[in-house]
Amino acid sequence: MRKIVLDTSVVVSGLRTRLGAGNAVLQLVAQRRLVALATPPLFLEYEDVLKRPEHRLAHGLAPEAIDEFLAELAALIEPVEVHFQWRPQSRDPNDEMVLEAAINGRADALVTYNVADFAGAAERFRISVLRPADLLKKVRLR
Numbered sequence: 001m002r003k004i005v006l007d008t009s010v011v012v013s014g015l016r017t018r019l020g021a022g023n024a025v026l027q028l029v030a031q032r033r034l035v036a037l038a039t040p041p042l043f044l045e046y047e048d049v050l051k052r053p054e055h056r057l058a059h060g061l062a063p064e065a066i067d068e069f070l071a072e073l074a075a076l077i078e079p080v081e082v083h084f085q086w087r088p089q090s091r092d093p094n095d096e097m098v099l100e101a102a103i104n105g106r107a108d109a110l111v112t113y114n115v116a117d118f119a120g121a122a123e124r125f126r127i128s129v130l131r132p133a134d135l136l137k138k139v140r141l142r
Contacts, residue, residue: 002139003035003078005102007112010132011046015059015069021132025111028139029076037105038077041097046070080105102127111135 006025013022028034038046049055050066061069080101099121102110109128110118118129130138 002108003037003105004029004135005037005042005098005105005107005110007098007110007114007118008042008045008049009113010111011073012049012055012059013113013132015050015061016055021136022113024136025132026073028136030072032076033139036073036077037080037101037107039080039082039097039101039104042101043070043074043077045097046073078105099125109135 004025006029010022010025013020014026015023017023025034029036047066047070050059050061050070051063056063056066082100082104098110098112099118101107102122103125107127109130110122111130111132112118113131115129115131122129
């Protein structure tokens with residue numbers, strides 16, 4: 001089983017449409033074919049972003065439905081403790097907590113739509129950075 005860290009963009013896109021690769025990745029996590037890793041700050045970011053008005057308008061979920069989704073996701077996530085902060089590693093300070101979850105959780109891959117933001121830093125720590133569609137290809141080839 002592969003351990004992955006989901007960038008917030010993947011979680012958001014997974015709820016916006018059932019047809020996209022982000023949703024397919026979330027389904028693999030729900031089926032326990034992938035293990036999602038997250039730190040508490042990263043999980044809180046998922047919640048914050050999903051509840052923003054512009055995203056609620058896009059995914060159409062009521063606050064209660066978002067809370068249900070987050071509870072289900074929390075039950076599936078393997079929590080990661082941050083023992084070392086490796087900052088700064090990324091051009092975007094908001095990406096640091098995603099990278100730290102991947103490093104401290106010994107993730108096989110960091111899954112994001114923003115590959116360029118993570119590529120250099122993740123390479124230094126030997127973590128694959130994959131778009132959701134690329135991850136799906138790797139999982140299906142097994």
